[in-house]
Amino acid sequence: MRSMxxxxxESLVAGExxxxxxxxxxxxxxxxxxxxxxxxxxxxxxxxxxxxxAVEYRSEQIAAxxxxxxxxxxxxxxxxxxxxxxxxxxxxxxxxxxxxxIPAGDPKTISLADEAEKRFEKGEDLWLISDMAxxxxxxxxxKGSGSxxxxxxxxxxxxxxxxxxxxxxxxxxxxxxxxGSSGKVYIFGCGHVGQAxxxxxxxxxxxxxxxxxxxxxxxxxxxxxAEDVLxxxxxxxxxxxxxxxxxxxxxxxxxxxHDTIVQAQVLxxxxxxxxxxxxxxxxxxxxxxxxxxxxxxKDFERITTPIGLAIKAExxxxxxxxxxxxxxxxxxxxxxx
Numbered sequence: 001m002r003s004m005x006x007x008x009x010e011s012l013v014a015g016e017x018x019x020x021x022x023x024x025x026x027x028x029x030x031x032x033x034x035x036x037x038x039x040x041x042x043x044x045x046x047x048x049x050x051x052x053x054a055v056e057y058r059s060e061q062i063a064a065x066x067x068x069x070x071x072x073x074x075x076x077x078x079x080x081x082x083x084x085x086x087x088x089x090x091x092x093x094x095x096x097x098x099x100x101x102i103p104a105g106d107p108k109t110i111s112l113a114d115e116a117e118k119r120f121e122k123g124e125d126l127w128l129i130s131d132m133a134x135x136x137x138x139x140x141x142x143k144g145s146g147s148x149x150x151x152x153x154x155x156x157x158x159x160x161x162x163x164x165x166x167x168x169x170x171x172x173x174x175x176x177x178x179x180g181s182s183g184k185v186y187i188f189g190c191g192h193v194g195q196a197x198x199x200x201x202x203x204x205x206x207x208x209x210x211x212x213x214x215x216x217x218x219x220x221x222x223x224x225x226a227e228d229v230l231x232x233x234x235x236x237x238x239x240x241x242x243x244x245x246x247x248x249x250x251x252x253x254x255x256x257x258h259d260t261i262v263q264a265q266v267l268x269x270x271x272x273x274x275x276x277x278x279x280x281x282x283x284x285x286x287x288x289x290x291x292x293x294x295x296x297x298k299d300f301e302r303i304t305t306p307i308g309l310a311i312k313a314e315x316x317x318x319x320x321x322x323x324x325x326x327x328x329x330x331x332x333x334x335x336x337x
Contacts, residue, residue: 001128001179002120004039004047008102009113016041017070018102019063020138022130023050024074024166024175025096034164035177042067050097059097072101072135098175100136108149112138115148119180123207123227125246126180127160132173142180162335178335183246183272184209184227185327188234188262189253190217193277196320197250199225204328206248209241213258234261243269248327250307252277260286267299273330275307275323 011018023036038048038056040063050056055077062075077095102109119126124142129152131137139149141157156174159165164177185201187194190212198208202225211230212218218231232240234253243249249271251262259276263286266274276283283305290299308322309329 001037002117004037005113005116005120007047008039009110009117011039011041011046012102012104012106012110012113015104017067017104018046019066020100020102020136021048021050021059021063022098022100022175023095024098024130024132024164026094040064040067050095055095055097059099062097063099066099066101070101070103072099074098074132098130098132098136100130100138109138112140112149116140116179119145123182123184124180125178125182127176128179129156130175132166132175133171141176181207181246182244183207183248185248185250186211186241186243187250187252188212188237189251189258189277190214190219190222190229191252191254192316193252193319194250195222196316197252197323198223200320200324201327202226204324206327211237211240212253234258237262237265243271245270245272247271248273248275248330250275250277250323252307256282256285260289263303264290264293264295267295267302271302272334273327274303275326276303276305277307277319278305280306 008018019040021038021040023034026034036050038050039046040060045060050059066073075097077097119140119142122144124144126140126142129139129141131150137150139147139152141147141152141160153172155169155172156167156176159167160176162178164175166175184207187197187208187210190210194210198210201208208226209228209230210218210223210226211232213232213234215231218229220229223229230240243266249266251259251266253259253262259278263276287300304326308319309326311322313319313322
């Protein structure tokens with residue numbers, strides 16, 4: 001969403017009319033769920049996707065019509081068995097799509113895009129609110145900075161979660177979606193796997209911080225996609241970072257002793273994911289040492305080890321893909337909680 005907002009602002013300033021296409025509800029087996037978005041201009045889709053296939057193609061056509069008539073609107077795709085066959089889809093179900101027309105040079109949306117960039121830069125938990133009763137006008141909300149765009153009703157604010165939601169009551173019809181997270185991925189160990197993992201995670205929207213106690217490895221030149229690269233003392237990670245409940249941790253240092261030291265500190269944080277690389281023999285040795293420090297089996301249940309999905313990965317790149325896939329899965333599960 002960050003890159004989409006950047007493109008939105010640039011395109012509006014350049015004098016282009018736009019349509020923001022959003023899946024606001026879905027059921028059954030559909031290509032993309034609620035919150036899927038794409039930005040459409042006079043040359044077609046500019047960014048994002050609502051799943052591809054015939055529904056996206058038809059949505060692009062509808063968006064082109066909206067660019068001509070300059071009116072926002074909602075369209076429902078009900079994919080019955082016959083509809084699926086007629087549309088050439090392999091998915092069934094129902095999809096509700098909202099088309100928000102944004103005129104070129106629109107000062108409110110340009111200001112909103114600028115404000116969104118500031119809040120993305122701050123790393124705030126950030127929500128985008130669409131006022132369906134008012135043609136789809138947009139607002140932002142984050143705990144640290146409040147609302148921007150229009151005053152958001154308390155009943156909508158109370159509904160905010162990691163899962164997209166629509167509030168419809170009396171004269172309110174608003175759709176809310178979290179588009180930015182304060183959560184980061186802290187990667188301890190800047191070796192080959194860490195160097196392969198950061199670009200994989202960054203490509204799917206994770207904010208990465210790579211950390212090592214070796215300056216030659218904790219080098220920004222090795223991690224251009226990382227939000228930050230830190231030289232740290234493994235004995236005192238809290239001196240450089242504060243790990244919260246939205247944060248993920250990947251431990252892949254150069255040795256058992258360093259892994260043990262980092263795990264002992266991370267287990268005392270509320271991190272939502274703690275993944276540790278290593279063989280079963282290494283894992284047993286580390287956990288034996290942690291037991292001596294007072295950690296229990298319940299503590300070890302928080303640790304995912306060996307890290308990543310079991311896809312028989314061997315090379316650093318393959319291991320990075322397996323870890324990235326596992327974290328995508330967890331993020332999706334948490335977004336539905």
